[in-house]
Amino acid sequence: xxxxxxxxxVYDPHNKIFNVRKxxxxxxxxxxxxxxxxxxxxxxxxxxxxxxxxxxxxxxTHIGGGKVNIARLMLEEFHNEQDPNFDxxxxxxxxxxxxxxxxxxxxxxxxFEPALLPANARQAHAEMSDIPFIDKGGYVLxxxxxxxxxxxxxxxxxxxxxxxxxxVLKATQCIGVKVVNPGGINAFKFNQRALNVDEKSKYxxxxxxxxxxxxxxxxxxxxxPHPLHVHCSNLGVPGNFLSTIETIKAANGLPxxxxxxxxxxxxxxxxxxxxxxxxxxxxxxxxxxxxxxxxGQIMFGQTVTMSGDSMTQHKNHKHAHPNKWMCMxxxxxxxxxxxxxxxxxxxxxxxxxxxIGLEIFLLAEDPWKVFLTTDHPNGAPFxxxxxxxxxxxxxxxxxxxxxxxxxxxxxxxxxxxxxREYTLNEIAIMTRSAPxxxxxxxxxxxxxxxxxxxxxxxxxxxxxxxxxxAHPSMVLKDxxxxxxxxxxxxxxxxxxxxxxxxxxxxxxxxLGKFFDKYHTMKLSNYIISDDEMERLVGSPVSINECxxxxxx
Amino acid sequence: MTxxxxxxxxxxxxxxxxxxxxxxxxxxxxxxxxxKNLACAxxxxxxxxxKNSLIFPTINGKASTLSNAITQIKKNLSTHQELLILxxxxxxxxxxxxxxxxxxxxxxxxxxxSEALFLNLNLLQRSGYMATSLTExxxxxxxxxxxxxxxxxxxxxxxEKVLQTQNSLCTDTRKxxxxxxxxxxxxxxxxxxxxxxxxxxxxxLDMIPSFLDLLADDEKYKKVNGLSEDDLVKIKKIxxxxxxxxxxxxxxxxALTSNPEMxxxxxxxxxxxxxxxxxxxCSPIAGSLGDVTSSQAIAWxxxxxxxxxxxxxxxxxxxxxxxxxxxxxxQNVDTIIHISTLTxxxxxxxxxxxxxxxxxxxSSFSSVPDIFIPVGTPGIDCDGIMFRTDNVVxxxxxxxxxxxxxxxxxxxxxxx
Numbered sequence: 001x002x003x004x005x006x007x008x009x010v011y012d013p014h015n016k017i018f019n020v021r022k023x024x025x026x027x028x029x030x031x032x033x034x035x036x037x038x039x040x041x042x043x044x045x046x047x048x049x050x051x052x053x054x055x056x057x058x059x060x061t062h063i064g065g066g067k068v069n070i071a072r073l074m075l076e077e078f079h080n081e082q083d084p085n086f087d088x089x090x091x092x093x094x095x096x097x098x099x100x101x102x103x104x105x106x107x108x109x110x111x112f113e114p115a116l117l118p119a120n121a122r123q124a125h126a127e128m129s130d131i132p133f134i135d136k137g138g139y140v141l142x143x144x145x146x147x148x149x150x151x152x153x154x155x156x157x158x159x160x161x162x163x164x165x166x167x168v169l170k171a172t173q174c175i176g177v178k179v180v181n182p183g184g185i186n187a188f189k190f191n192q193r194a195l196n197v198d199e200k201s202k203y204x205x206x207x208x209x210x211x212x213x214x215x216x217x218x219x220x221x222x223x224x225p226h227p228l229h230v231h232c233s234n235l236g237v238p239g240n241f242l243s244t245i246e247t248i249k250a251a252n253g254l255p256x257x258x259x260x261x262x263x264x265x266x267x268x269x270x271x272x273x274x275x276x277x278x279x280x281x282x283x284x285x286x287x288x289x290x291x292x293x294x295x296g297q298i299m300f301g302q303t304v305t306m307s308g309d310s311m312t313q314h315k316n317h318k319h320a321h322p323n324k325w326m327c328m329x330x331x332x333x334x335x336x337x338x339x340x341x342x343x344x345x346x347x348x349x350x351x352x353x354x355x356i357g358l359e360i361f362l363l364a365e366d367p368w369k370v371f372l373t374t375d376h377p378n379g380a381p382f383x384x385x386x387x388x389x390x391x392x393x394x395x396x397x398x399x400x401x402x403x404x405x406x407x408x409x410x411x412x413x414x415x416x417x418x419x420r421e422y423t424l425n426e427i428a429i430m431t432r433s434a435p436x437x438x439x440x441x442x443x444x445x446x447x448x449x450x451x452x453x454x455x456x457x458x459x460x461x462x463x464x465x466x467x468x469x470a471h472p473s474m475v476l477k478d479x480x481x482x483x484x485x486x487x488x489x490x491x492x493x494x495x496x497x498x499x500x501x502x503x504x505x506x507x508x509x510x511l512g513k514f515f516d517k518y519h520t521m522k523l524s525n526y527i528i529s530d531d532e533m534e535r536l537v538g539s540p541v542s543i544n545e546c547x548x549x550x551x552x
Numbered sequence: 553m554t555x556x557x558x559x560x561x562x563x564x565x566x567x568x569x570x571x572x573x574x575x576x577x578x579x580x581x582x583x584x585x586x587x588k589n590l591a592c593a594x595x596x597x598x599x600x601x602x603k604n605s606l607i608f609p610t611i612n613g614k615a616s617t618l619s620n621a622i623t624q625i626k627k628n629l630s631t632h633q634e635l636l637i638l639x640x641x642x643x644x645x646x647x648x649x650x651x652x653x654x655x656x657x658x659x660x661x662x663x664x665x666s667e668a669l670f671l672n673l674n675l676l677q678r679s680g681y682m683a684t685s686l687t688e689x690x691x692x693x694x695x696x697x698x699x700x701x702x703x704x705x706x707x708x709x710x711x712e713k714v715l716q717t718q719n720s721l722c723t724d725t726r727k728x729x730x731x732x733x734x735x736x737x738x739x740x741x742x743x744x745x746x747x748x749x750x751x752x753x754x755x756x757l758d759m760i761p762s763f764l765d766l767l768a769d770d771e772k773y774k775k776v777n778g779l780s781e782d783d784l785v786k787i788k789k790i791x792x793x794x795x796x797x798x799x800x801x802x803x804x805x806x807a808l809t810s811n812p813e814m815x816x817x818x819x820x821x822x823x824x825x826x827x828x829x830x831x832x833x834c835s836p837i838a839g840s841l842g843d844v845t846s847s848q849a850i851a852w853x854x855x856x857x858x859x860x861x862x863x864x865x866x867x868x869x870x871x872x873x874x875x876x877x878x879x880x881x882x883q884n885v886d887t888i889i890h891i892s893t894l895t896x897x898x899x900x901x902x903x904x905x906x907x908x909x910x911x912x913x914x915s916s917f918s919s920v921p922d923i924f925i926p927v928g929t930p931g932i933d934c935d936g937i938m939f940r941t942d943n944v945v946x947x948x949x950x951x952x953x954x955x956x957x958x959x960x961x962x963x964x965x966x967x968x
Contacts, residue, residue, distance in 0.1 A: 079855030122946040127852045331687040517719045520686040
């Protein structure tokens with residue numbers, strides 16, 4: 001079936017098209033260039049007075065896996081829609097169904113779970129398979145697992161470490177690699193309570209810097225499109241901007257992506273020992289070409305924090321609101337911590353966190369390097385994205401809120417001096433084309449011939465950007481109209497986006513012995529095959545190409 | 553299909569450890585455990601088809617065709633007032649199908665072991681909780697406290713696979729300390745003694761909170777029956793020297809105590825306090841009827857672990873009203889679908905209701921079900937996914953025999 005989206009104002013940053021009135025053609029779920037259109041058009045969708053963008057991509061959102069399910073069960077009071085006291089606005093660890101509905105209603109068509117434990121990969125994928133509409137993927141956690149740390153301690157060759165990285169990516173069906181508090185989660189199991197970038201872990205005698213260096217090198221050598229996704233050391237600690245900068249340096253100039261950088265951009269100036277270091281971090285972001293980040297903006301209200309960083313989450317449990325929490329050590333791979341939290345606009349610290357996130361957005365010179373996230377649900381639920389977009393696009397709206405916050409934060413932030421207002425072009429880049437590019441999704445985030453027809457159509461007449469981005473007129477996924485005027489038209493199920501770099505298969509022999517000796521499952525059960533993904537887990541894989549052949 | 557002479561690994565669906573190293577041989581229809589010393593060999597082999605196995609559907613106890621049985625169920629579901637789907641154990645695919653069925657017919661879903669499940673859930677929903685997983689215990693725990701009396705009999709390979717292994721990444725297995733709190737058989741104690749240091753505190757399980765109070769405080773010894781002052785001093789020393797302390801229990805061991813929740817809370821609180829300056833964690837061992845698989849999958853699909861009712865496009869959760877026992881006792885249902893794929897233990901049926909059983913071919917019943925359809929056992933008759941006791945690891949189960957039993961999912965898909 002050939003569909004024509006007629007006369008929309010098209011934003012396609014990948015192809016350098018910004019607000020150009022043109023037609024888009026779709027056939028069999030893919031974009032078709034006009035020059036290849038030969039058959040009769042079956043359906044015309046009138047897009048006059050509409051803005052047409054590729055479907056939005058959330059490159060960092062906690063939507064599947066053990067910690068998400070812990071949060072769901074811990075906070076069941078937020079799910080009971082039949083309860084007269086239920087807060088309909090609360091999206092606190094939503095069910096898979098609700099996650100899919102809320103994302104697609106906002107025009108998001110691909111979402112990526114950033115902390116997928118290898119041992120928990122099967123569950124995480126099974127959960128995400130039950131999220132309707134969207135394509136999904138995961139970043140596998142490495143850098144705290146005993147096998148890897150032992151390789152680094154033994155000064156194993158980069159080539160053998162690369163084999164391990166590539167093997168784990170394939171075995172767990174992931175698209176990227178994340179390291180959380182490099183070495184810190186493991187050190188916590190040996191009762192270390194903090195681990196700075198150049199501090200050695202007591203048991204393995206290696207530093208976070210070494211871990212980041214080895215992993216960034218491995219990902220580069222293997223040609224994995226997404227750079228190492230790093231949750232830095234000292235998350236949330238005043239003064240941590242220094243360790244964030246040291247982590248950047250640990251990549252030795254190779255590509256590195258720092259995640260929820262807002263939580264990593266804190267100074268320790270002032271009476272309260274807490275201040276913004278967004279300027280210092282932004283200077284690095286603007287001058288280093290291989291450095292990207294997502295922000296992890298916070299919003300005021302109830303949420304739940306969930307992280308693989310059990311060291312930090314255990315430290316934070318005294319701030320739990322409501323007062324319940326959980327931490328877990330997991331399978332000699334990593335850990336997790338789930339702590340509900342309420343960001344309060346009357347709180348000096350929370351208000352400054354809000355300002356720091358916005359500073360980073362507004363100081364970033366290149367929207368291709370900064371991604372719009374709230375680290376759902378850690379900073380705020382993903383449903384706050386339209387509000388965040390308005391904060392970026394509307395200075396007076398932003399300042400009105402800033403003026404209601406504790407006045408003493410103004411001594412520690414420059415937010416009130418920043419006049420920048422994001423354009424629709426920039427929003428399209430940071431929510432579509434840039435995340436597709438950084439993840440290596442060549443068929444997403446653009447309207448090139450052959451790309452996936454994941455499309456969001458907004459009402460141009462809506463002057464309030466929050467309203468416009470919250471309520472698209474129409475959303476197409478794989479060329480099918482799934483949302484029209486806020487109503488779900490059809491349920492469809494997406495794919496799992498992965499990458500499969502080359503590796504020497506002989507690693508499986510050694511790993512098999514290691515599993516037999518030290519694990520409680522066999523290596524064969526750790527590996528998730530493509531067939532299992534489709535038949536049992538419930539989501540077929542779409543394997544994306546690496547940037548280049550493996551380098552030794 | 554595997555030849556009878558070929559030895560293959562069975563991923564065992566029959567307890568919450570889900571061991572994936574059980575060696576079996578099969579001729580395509582029957583299977584044998586290769587290692588006759590395997591602690592749970594008999595339990596697994598019990599799932600072989602016998603002469604009196606029900607490998608065909610029945611209606612009112614009489615043999616029927618599958619299509620007739622399906623037609624009868626559909627007929628009943630089209631006129632029923634209140635449907636209860638009672639899960640006695642099924643895999644992920646079966647659970648997904650159950651959710652679809654409940655959504656279509658407005659049913660209530662409960663698991664037969666929900667009460668035990670809620671005990672652990674209460675920890676999560678009311679306080680803090682420090683947990684660990686099986687591979688962590690194997691490689692990091694140097695001191696393990698096991699509370700209960702039957703736990704090691706219910707999970708026969710727990711010692712061999714997790715608590716008392718030959719290999720460990722970070723601990724000297726010969727110096728591992730195991731503290732047994734409760735009544736354990738002398739055979740178990742002697743077995744543990746062969747390769748670990750063991751201390752047995754034979755206190756009544758109701759006294760666990762008092763025992764933990766004494767451990768936590770520096771105050772003077774107070775009398776607890778079964779605990780001598782010397783034992784207390786010894787245990788305090790062992791625990792204070794621990795590098796990674798793990799507390800293990802199974803809720804069913806506390807079922808006959810006066811306050812199971814208080815016992816579990818006291819263990820968890822002790823571990824939380826311990827983590828202020830040392831490291832340790834809890835590891836409750838779940839039931840063997842797919843309890844964890846059920847709670848995990850239903851949680852991600854609905855936000856709740858169990859006891860949910862589908863109403864239109866949404867659902868309601870109520871621990872009390874949707875308790876299967878309450879629903880049955882108060883006659884708040886008229887149709888019950890029992891789904892039991894992991895055990896042939898007797899299913900209790902209440903004749904006041906229309907009882908449909910999708911069950912193990914060796915199932916037995918307290919009374920004749922209105923309709924019975926034999927379904928395959930995940931990991932024996934069909935592939936599947938199940939979740940381990942630690943709520944972290946899930947395993948891929950693989951079919952090992954062919955006796956043409958449909959999966960639960962196959963049957964439910966014909967009903968929806």
